[in-house]
Amino acid sequence: MRSRRRLRWVTIPVASLVILALAGCTQAQLHGFLPGFQEDQPAVTNHADLVSALWVNSWIVLLAVGVVTWVLIVAAAVIYRRRRGQTGLPVQLRYNMPIEVFYTVVPLILVLGFFAFTARDQATIEARDPNPDVTIEAYGKQWAWDFNYLDEDVYSTGIQGQPSEDTVGSGAGVVQSQLPLLVLPVNKSIEIQLKARDVIHSFWVVDFLYKKDMIPGKTNFMTFTPTREGTYSGKCAELCGDYHSLMLFTVKVVSEQEYEDYIQGLKDAGFTGRLGDDYNRNLNEPGDGSSEVVGSDSSSTE
Template sequence: MRSKRRLRWAVIPVAITLAVVLAGCTQAELHGYLPGFIEGEAPVTNHTERVAGLWVTSWIVLLAVGVVTWGLLIWAIVVYRRRKGQTGLPAQLRYNMPIEIFYTVIPLILVLGFFAFTARDQAAIEQPTANPDVKIEVFAKQWAWDFVYPDAVEGEDVWSTGVQAQDEPNADRGTVNQELLPTLYLPKGKTVEIALQSRDVIHSFWVIDFLYKKDMFPGKINYMYFTPEREGTYAGKCAELCGEYHSLMLFNVKVVSPGEYEDYLESLADQGNVGDFGEEYSRNSNLPGTTPASAEEEGK
């Protein structure tokens, strides 16, 4: 009875201290110092908060497991250390069923819990958006990006094509010229569907502040669904080693107002970037169904 009372009095100050510490946390601290968050502003997308929550909660649980494990190790080292004058082996125990059940069941519960919460959040993030406001096609290529906006201007596709990152003139080596990077424009507050395709090898579309990336495979289309919620320019890169200049396969994402987005699409049309710019420009001629027919086959 007395031990329970002592435990209760020990838990209360710990809980109060924890509450005070958490109340004083900044946005960066509450979200595990992940990118995509600014004090007093909305997350970058409607999924960013969910991803950060899964990450931070997982680390809290893992840290608690670590503290318990380290505590037991230190306790065993201190309590069961060999004392001066002791000889021989300590008493040997062959079985301890409660402990064996504990270290079997608890890890199983943790693994199932991590799986359940991950599956829940993944299902929500991957849920297709019915009738999205904006549909965009992203084509990865060695070592840059093409962005196609289907039926965007008077029923015609408009597009922008990019080259790999270029060094900034008269700057330190490795400083990239941001103006020359391929840039994907997105309208704030609009539901977006992005179709991800590769023109050659495996790539990966990663916008860092979105806290989300997805691989791009030759001959297969993957999709991303989200709603941009904060205007700004966000860095992106290929996250799959794709050849010699993989490190230069960079791009930017600009989230702008719907009006600015429409103006940008009109500017692409004014530049003459109108018409088909899709799979027909890919290098995947060796995929099933894409090999040109021989003259003999064409004559049949």
């Protein structure tokens, strides 16, 4: 009875402290210090909360495992320490079946649990919308980006990051206005078809908490709904050559009217058509020696 009372008196204050600490957490702390979360604002995309929950819950489980492991290490060191007057070796045990079963079953449960929850969330994130509101074709290239707005038959492009005049030699900044720009309407289902013109790249909008490879000769897909207007940084997350660090772009999530105005601006500026596969640097299909690119768009506009 005494031990139960002692445990209760220890558990209640600890639980109270944990609840109090969590109640005072900011949005950044509650989401594991991941980028993209702001006070009293929705997540950047419809998948961001899912990614955050998987991240935070995984760390909670791992921290619990760590605490148990540390307690066992300290307890073993204290309980089985050599006492004054003791000589020789302690009693040697060849095996301990309960402990060995415990050390086998618990890691197996953890691995299966992490796999199950990751596979579940990944299936949700990777599910394609059969009728997206906006379909965009994104090409990664050394060391910039092309964006084709397929539904509107317009495109945008840009150059790799250029050091700004006040930071030349310091590596502290680039000219943001020269970076490729991807504009997305808020609260609309977006499908981005990811392709590469030369080597493997990776499409990563940091605040979206998700990235995906762009592989030559293969089309990958990313489907999501942006849920908060704003300007977000994008970059290549796959080492792709000398100027990989300058392969940047900007994402703007805007209202539907602003999106339509942007598309009309591209049309007025003459950026109509599509920058297609015929601009790829890998011009030979593997194995056949052909110099033609399958699926190239002969109507692409330079």
